Amino acid sequence: MDKYLEQQIKKNFGMKVRVMREQNELSQEALALMCGLDRTYIGGVERGERNISLINIHKIAIALGVSPTELFQ
């Protein structure tokens, strides 16, 4: 897999998290607290800088009240 595609995958995922967080009217800090993650980590995920793991994908999905699959669409 080339680096460009990897960047796109991370960016797409991050954009989806941002959109769904804003739909839930949550700040990055509020979402981070709900997930037990750091605010700067959530920021990095949303900017597509993080290769987030399976467990943290689920933590964010649970906090947003959605299925993990919705974060991939």
Added chain:
Amino acid sequence: MDKYLEQQIKKNFGMKVRVMREQNELSQEALALMCGLDRTYIGGVERGERNISLINIHKIAIALGVSPTELFQ
């Protein structure tokens, strides 16, 4: 998130990978080669021992010819 739930998330994901790999009549080694990952890593994912990352989830999905969302169902 408690450790039991984390284990379940990893186990469920791994079982899904195993089922879909077998449906595609691929060995762990063949799937690993297609993904550019190690056979022992694929084995660890299937046993629920690995907290797989977003990029590797996509590598496996691409190799299996499915959407990443199918690996969460």
